[in-house]
Amino acid sequence: MTDLHRLSIRELSQGLTNAEFSSRELTEHYLKRIGKIDAQVQSFITVAEEQAIAQANAADALLKSGGAGALTGIPVAHKDIFCTNGIKTTAGSKMLDNFISPYDATVVAKGKAAGLVTLGKVNMDEFAMGSTSESSYFGATRNPWALDRVPGGSSGGSAAAVAADLAPFATGTDTGGSIRQPASFCGLTGLKPTYGRVSRFGMIAYASSLDQGGPMARSAEDCAYLMNVMAGHDAKDSTSVQKEADDYVANLNGTAVKGLRIGIPKQYFNVQGLDADVKARVEESLKKLEDMGATLVEIDLNMTDAYVPTYYLIAPAEASSNLQRYDGVRYGYRAENPTDILDLYKRSRSEGFGAEVQRRILIGTYALSAGYYDAYYVKAQKVRRLIQQDFLKAFENVDVIAAPSAPTTAYKIGANLSPTEMYLGDIYTLAVNLAGLPAINAPVGFDADNLPVGLQLIGNYWSESQLLSVVHQYQQATDWHTKRAAIAEENA
Numbered sequence: 264m265t266d267l268h269r270l271s272i273r274e275l276s277q278g279l280t281n282a283e284f285s286s287r288e289l290t291e292h293y294l295k296r297i298g299k300i301d302a303q304v305q306s307f308i309t310v311a312e313e314q315a316i317a318q319a320n321a322a323d324a325l326l327k328s329g330g331a332g333a334l335t336g337i338p339v340a341h342k343d344i345f346c347t348n349g350i351k352t353t354a355g356s357k358m359l360d361n362f363i364s365p366y367d368a369t370v371v372a373k374g375k376a377a378g379l380v381t382l383g384k385v386n387m388d389e390f391a392m393g394s395t396s397e398s399s400y401f402g403a404t405r406n407p408w409a410l411d412r413v414p415g416g417s418s419g420g421s422a423a424a425v426a427a428d429l430a431p432f433a434t435g436t437d438t439g440g441s442i443r444q445p446a447s448f449c450g451l452t453g454l455k456p457t458y459g460r461v462s463r464f465g466m467i468a469y470a471s472s473l474d475q476g477g478p479m480a481r482s483a484e485d486c487a488y489l490m491n492v493m494a495g496h497d498a499k500d501s502t503s504v505q506k507e508a509d510d511y512v513a514n515l516n517g518t519a520v521k522g523l524r525i526g527i528p529k530q531y532f533n534v535q536g537l538d539a540d541v542k543a544r545v546e547e548s549l550k551k552l553e554d555m556g557a558t559l560v561e562i563d564l565n566m567t568d569a570y571v572p573t574y575y576l577i578a579p580a581e582a583s584s585n586l587q588r589y590d591g592v593r594y595g596y597r598a599e600n601p602t603d604i605l606d607l608y609k610r611s612r613s614e615g616f617g618a619e620v621q622r623r624i625l626i627g628t629y630a631l632s633a634g635y636y637d638a639y640y641v642k643a644q645k646v647r648r649l650i651q652q653d654f655l656k657a658f659e660n661v662d663v664i665a666a667p668s669a670p671t672t673a674y675k676i677g678a679n680l681s682p683t684e685m686y687l688g689d690i691y692t693l694a695v696n697l698a699g700l701p702a703i704n705a706p707v708g709f710d711a712d713n714l715p716v717g718l719q720l721i722g723n724y725w726s727e728s729q730l731l732s733v734v735h736q737y738q739q740a741t742d743w744h745t746k747r748a749a750i751a752e753e754n755a
C-alpha cells in the first residue's frame with residue numbers, strides 16, 4: 264500500500280478494524296515517509312521509532328483480540344511541549360535539550376489509553392513563544408507549501424508534519440493562536456478548545472491562564488476524533504473543568520449551517536496589514552456559508568485595539584513566573600563551572616534561554632514588579648475582562664464570530680520581523696485566549712502565491728461540537744481541505 268497517508272482518520276479506523284492493513288504497516292509507512300521527506304520539512308525533533316513499533320504491535324494484538332477502540336493503532340505526532348515518559352521533551356529549548364520526563368502528560372496518557380501510536384515529538388517555537396517556529400533551538404521548520412516559508416507557530420512542527428502527510432493528525436497548544444495560525448499557514452483544520460476543556464497536566468507551561476491544548480488535522484472530522492481523546496476533566500489539573508466532554512464525532516452533523524447567525528466584526532476587516540487575498544478568500548467562504556443557509560450579521564467588537572497590548576503584558580507576566588523554575592539547579596540546562604550560586608542562576612538562564620524567551624521574561628518581570636504591578640499587570644487584567652464582556656455581548660445576537668486567523672499568509676523564513684511586527688500578526692487570535700473561548704481554523708483557499716488562507720470561527724463557551732460541525736458541513740460542500748502540498752504527494 265503506497266497511499267495509506269491519503270486516508271482520513273475514519274478510513275484508517277475502518278481499514279484497521281477490517282484488517283485491510285495492520286497498525287505495524289501503517290506505522291512503518293509513516294516512519295518511512297518521515298525518514299525520506301522530513302529532511303526537507305524538519306518538523307520532527309525526535310522520531311520515536313522503537314516505541315512506535317512496539318505500540319503498533321500492541322495495537323495489532325488488541326485489534327486481533329477484539330479489544331480495540333476507534334483509534335487503536337492510528338499514529339499521532341505530539342507537540343514537543345507535552346511530556347512523554349521515555350522520550351525527550353524539549354519545548355524547543357536548549358534549556359530542556361536533554362530532558363526526559365518521568366511521566367506522561369494527561370493528553371499523552373489518554374492517547375496511549377486510546378491506542379494511539381506516538382510517532383515522535385514535533386518542533387515548536389521555544390516555550391511556545393512565537394508565530395513562526397523559528398525561535399526553536401532546533402532550527403526552523405519549513406512550510407510544506409513553500410519550503411522557504413515559515414509554517415507558522417508556535418505549533419509549526421505539528422502543522423508541517425500533518426501538511427506534509429508525515430502524521431495523520433497532531434496535538435498542538437494555543438496560548439494566543441498557536442494552533443489556529445499554523446493551521447491557517449499550512450492549510451489545516453485546527454481547534455482551540457474552551458479554556459479548561461483539555462487537561463494542561465504535563466503540558467509545559469507558558470502562560471497558564473491562556474494555555475490550551477487541541478487537535479490539528481486535515482479536516483474537522485479528523486479533529487473531532489482527536490478531540491474525543493484529548494478532552495475531559497482531569498483531577499491533576501485544577502483548571503480543568505468538571506463537565507463531561509461531548510462525543511465530538513457523534514455530534515458532527517450536516518445541518519449546522521442552516522440558520523446559523525455569523526457575526527462579522529466591523530473592526531476586523533479594516534485592520535491595517537490585512538492582506539487583500541486573505542480578505543477576499545475569507546469573504547468568499549462567508550458567502551459560501553451564506554449560500555448554505557447562514558445569516559451574516561455585522562457586529563461591533565470595540566476592544567479590538569486592546570488585544571495585542573493586553574496579551575503581550577499578561578502572557579509575558581505569566582511566563583516570567585512559570586519560567587522561574589529553570590534555574591540550573593533542579594533540572595534542565597546548567598552552566599559549567601559556576602563561581603557561586605548567583606553566577607549559576609544567571610549563566611544557566613542566559614545560556615539556556617533564547618532571545619525571545621529572555622525578552623518576555625524581562626517584560627513580564629517588569630510588569631509584575633512592585634511599583635509597576637498596578638499600572639501594567641492589574642490594568643491589563645481589567646482590560647482583559649472588558650474584552651471578554653465584548654464577546655459575551657456579541658454572543659447575545661450571534662452564534663459564532665468570523666475572522667481571518669491571521670492577516671497574512673505564510674511569510675519567508677528569516678523575514679526577520681521586529682518583535683512588534685510579529686506581535687501585530689496575532690491580532691485575530693489573542694482575544695479568544697484572553698476570553699477563554701473556543702475557536703477553529705478552516706482552510707478556505709489560496710493566495711496568489713498558492714499559499715493557504717484560513718477562516719477562523721469563534722464560538723461561545725463549550726461550543727466545540729458546533730464549531731466542528733459547521734466546518735464539517737462546509738468541508739462536505741467544498742474541497743479546500745483536500746488540497747495537498749506538492750511535497751505531500753511524494754512517495755516514500
Ligand code: GLN
Nearest residue numbers: 391392393438439440441
Ligand atoms: N504568537 C503568540 C505568542 O508568541 C502565541 C503563541 C502561542 O499561542 N503559544 O505568544
